[in-house]
Amino acid sequence: MKIRSILILLLVILFNTADAIGNTGSITGTVKSIEGEPLQGASVVLIGTKIGTATNSKGNFLITNIVHGVYNIRISMIGFKPVVYENIDIRPGSIMSISIEMQLSQLDLEEVVVEASAPIIRRDITGTLHNVGRERIENSPISTLEEIAGLQVGVTRDGYIRGGRRKEVLYLIDGLPVNDLISGGLGSEIPKSSIEQYSLQTGGMEAEFGDALSGVVNITTVTSKEKTIRSFRLKSDSFHGGTERSNEIEGEFSLSGPLSRSKLSYLITSSFNMSDSRWWQDMTLYFNSPINTSASFLSKLVYEVSENKSLSLQGLYALRNWRDYEFSWRFNLDGLPKRSRKSLRTAIFWNHKLSQQTQYSASISRYRINSRIGEGNREDISPEPWQYDFLLRYVTSGSRNWWGLIDQENYNFKLDLQSKLFERHLFKTGANINFFDINSDVVKLEPRMTYFGKPIIDQDLLNYSNRYHYKPRSGSFYIQDKIVSGFDGSTVSLGVRIDFLDPRALRPSIEYVPIGEDEYREDIIDLVPAEIKFSISPRLGFSAPITDRMIMFLSFGQYFQNPLFEQLYSGLSNVQFRFGNNVLRGNPDLEPETTRAIEISFRYRINTETSVSAIYYQKETTNQIDTKTFLPSNSRIAGDYGFAQFVNSPLAQSSGIEFMLSRKSGDWVNGNISYVLSKAKGLSQDEGQGLNYEQWGFEVPKQLYFMSWDQRHTFKGDIIINPTGKLLISLFWELHTGRPYTFYPSDDRSAPVDIEIPFVPNNRRLPGSGVMDIQISREIYTSHKNGSISEQKIRIYFASKNILDAKNVRWVDSSGNIGGELSDPSAYDVGRRSFIGLIIDF
Template identity: 20%
Template sequence: MRRLLLLSFTTLAAPAAHAQDITQPSAAVAETVVTATRVPTPIERVPAGVTVIDRQTIEERGYQTLSEALSAVPGVSLVQTGGIGQQASAFIRGTASRHALVLLDGVPINDVADPNGAFNFGNDLLGLDVERIEVLRGPASSLYGSGAIGGVINIVTRRAPRDRVFAPSGEAAAGSNRTLRLNGGAAGTVGEFDYLFSLRSFSTQGTDATASRFRRDTGERDGFRQVGAAARLGWTPSERLRIEALLNWRENHFGLDNVPNDDPNYSAEDRRYTGQLRVEGRPLENWTTGLRIAQTVDRRRYVNLPDSLSSASTDDTYRGERTVLDWGNQVRLPDLGPADQSVLAFGITHAEEEVRQASGSPAFRTTVNARAGSTAGHAGYQVRLGQRLDLSAGVRHDEAEDYDGFTSWRVGAVFSVPEIGARLRGSYGTAFLAPSLYQRFGRIGTSFRGNPNLRPETSEGGEGGIEIDVPLGAQRDFATFGATYFQTQIRDLINFNAGFSTLENVDRARIRGGEFSLTLRPAPWLRATAAYTVTDARDVATGERLARRPEQQLSINAAIRPIETVTIAPELIVYGRSREGAFASYRNDGSSYTVARDNKAGTVLNLTVTWQVTEPVALFLEGRNLTDSDFEPANGFQLPGRTVLVGTRFRL
């Protein structure tokens, strides 16, 4: 693996600090992100790996779900056990799925009822209310606290237009597997008030998640249905004060399988409610302060009745709630000599979490009934020196009621060399993941008890590299080359003890890798990007590769406009081999084996074509897995087969 890393850095002409997303505009246009620093900052001044997937890209590439949108992001590996609605895990830069913190408009939405605190990326659809997705790679606990070891994914919803009283929008699509997708909404501004409402509905007969190579596979499909709604109401009585409320609800119903056997009576329902009330003011010209209260409620239930294929019977319930009270501030400091654009950010966050869970058979029942709270203070500073050097630093201390607190920090720098169109970047920091309520207080019958003395999982790591724009003629950004080298050490990973009677901080991991990108803009009608990631993630004690982290991953995207009103967007994703854990490994006859083996490499080809018939109306065709690949991201679960959807959308 070391040789592969060295070869990758040698053969690519220019290393870079972050793999640039193809949606990023040309070097002449500064795209602004918030997730990376909590302060609106041009992406070229951020010292960490950042990718922005905007609304145009979501529609241009035909992304329906959050997992589809993240599948081509450098440094992010998505492993989904089937089609829409099935469990999907994101491994950011080789860290565990539970090390990815997910936000909705800045508020954490990881399900606290999940035993490890992980997020299921297969459950969320990208309705018209989603404006963009910001992906921050690398340790970010100094900004967002627990869970941000691998990175942060922030889903940012739309705002109402300021110049329209009523702006409706809608979408309808239908296609393979009896799929029907409907989205609609309206937004506008009336005097001091603004509003946004949206509704979404999706249903599909689904596909068989169980790999067809199994001899006993029956081809039973796992359907999926979702309904959801979102609302944003705002009041801006003056330039110095804004009050807004946000609400988001979605409800999923879907089928599940027990690999290696189909199970037609295994079904689930998953509900999530999120809401926040935010007040933001500017008491002084250079000081912005805000107070927010937010709550996320998750309700999940899994039911399995006996049938001819399985005698299993299950009725599992998971209920989790998180309430967050956050006070944040930004103070823009005056320029001092060569130092300008100085910003000091600070605040206090308090969170309360509660879990009630009951799952498993009566003789082996898993239960959790617990709650806990934590309080954190954070501060960050960023400044630009001599119009070339951007420096940033942040620190945060989290103090919890029932486990040891943790102080996280991060420092970073970006050095611009405009003479050659280059930007040197680097950052280093720490992060942590608090033990979940299940890990601390869960019970399994009389044989297992959680460990209230668990310590947080902690990490330390950094990244560095360069990004460079290559001109051709009068075009300054004909091509952009980039690469990042990253490494992370994770300590105190939580796992079962030798007797499986409790949990302990016993494991350590070492991760290193590289992200490389090449973006070409040879003509106004063509833009293409290739992003290549190589990852070496290993258990320190055994030297074995960590499960389900592809050693290599390549994504190629393009936007081709043969005429002004037509966009053709092909997408190719190539997954390298990955290690599979012994407890999830199956032979073709359905029997299991106890020695970890490799999942084979695979390739997925997608294509979306959009025709802008008139300024407000577009027709589109979305094709997924056009080669009908039977690639298994996780052993025993294969990709959905070839699907095609045809639809229309409008914005008035």
């Protein structure tokens, strides 16, 4: 405990994290003479660094632990002309393979310069990986990390990946997680200018990555060691007036580079966003502008201790304040609670290259998220329901009975090792352990509603409150070997991962004692310790050339994701609530959700810049989390005399085919065009479905049905056009067929029109949707400088989301009416929003 306390103290003092093994890449290659003879002893050096090696007897070389970026390599050998390979793009976790032929020369001072071109199809990654670079992010009309994911093939604009639920994604920043482990999803935003590369893996994840069922987002931050880079960006949608605006202003500043002549380099970035939301015409009647604000700050310090050792420190802070909007509350918006969230991550990372073949990295990090719902104290919340108008459509007075203080803290200790044990084997192994401190105090009382959205005002509010404090632990160990054939470049990736979760909680054992007709008293007769859960995840990947232009890829994996802490601990102690029994209880004995996925693809190289791919995937998820109602009486409402609890049971299946035409680079146009045919079915759409069906008196589905996010046909285009060098146009469009909804009509919002008609979820589909976004930027000033200062540029840009102002339908009520009885405008996607912006690089 004393050692742990010292480590924790170190975390508090230090700003930190670093470029772990997962955020560095490698270069491998073969050096031969023009006659094809391997050259032993050739020197291979990364120009501008002290990193280098020499070829072995077969002419092969490997350089590992290369920080992501673009490099030039010089290959030299007595009696041969030196060769300089330029613009080699090293990406996190990648292995760049090159082949060099050297010419005999009497004067070894002559150089042969070769322009490097990364292979359009990478054989070392056997799954599906989408990379988005800094320039592409800067030139896209996007504001958040989740919007970047929505541009990728197989991902919907609202974040569903290959038919999975939205919360099935792991988010990493410089290799360390930033997920909200209580509510799910992304825990922190970062400035766009701090992103060097955004990687999204939607299939075939290697054993290094766990606790995710559908995808892994790995964000690599900027490292500038050679020159100082300063940048400022500002944009707003308020210059043109009118109603097509959210009164949004967004700005960023970044500064990075080396510190004098020392071995230190740094990164400082910050961003802010202020807006009145799309509902500003209603919101500004109640609140001062800006209504929603957010800010983020990221700093990084890298110290090159020696040629083979480095220390990296990083701090990440994010803040968000906002207010929700509901159309039924538009005449009483100040009755909705104010919300806020703050997050802070600090970390320290040590990287040591033991030899050209072996390196290890170790990191310690602390990540904390603090969320608040409402103002004042818990005692200020009244159990009295808010008031509706005569027709029970609009809320006219009162406040929503929500209040909460939620705090989550994670200390993470991580160790990774990478080594080239044999000629063609790249071996990786690692382990990490997490110490959590989870504290939640929430009051949440909700009116009972019919399925059709009508409040039942003569019944008590449902109590979703909770108060808990637990200190669970989790950890993992993985081992992986990547084998590259020397004959045809085929790659085999084998790995296994072991995860554990220790809830460190006591589960109540409950007995129901009858006290009257259809009435029972709940007695806790014992407290049973929750078991430690272990998961074993095998991973397999394979790639092999079919022809000199076509490569086949195959991957299989079993993936696990631990339950959210809210699902483990919520409502375990009812005695402390003054609002009655809790309607929903956690279950600390929940098993991890499990997905088995297989993917097969064929990728064809048309030329050095263009490729086409066809990918088939199939996924099956078991142990999905839902709710089950335990009722000792004949009541149909959980909470009257019983309760609903999170359980493992539902099944989900998804499959699809993704076709993509990709042009990596070109004289004036590049990008992707894709078509996806997909299907997503399951027994449960969300973890609260069982409780809701019990309230409404519906039977729990026993057959798979289409999920509400199922998009059968999706067409996407993501194109960059650069006709003049100073003018750049970024264009994104998406068309997809309609998503399912449940048609179960009602005349009075109380009961169905025909009670004999069975309830069938998602039995109809919405109209199809289409959207187009565009950004046009123009460079208006350029001034080149010598030395360590980068060139100066001034650019202006115009960006427009949904530039065609398409009226895309998001939802309808059970009778098929867009926006329901109130014609709620939130039934439509956000209309056209246009921005004017300025970027200054100096």
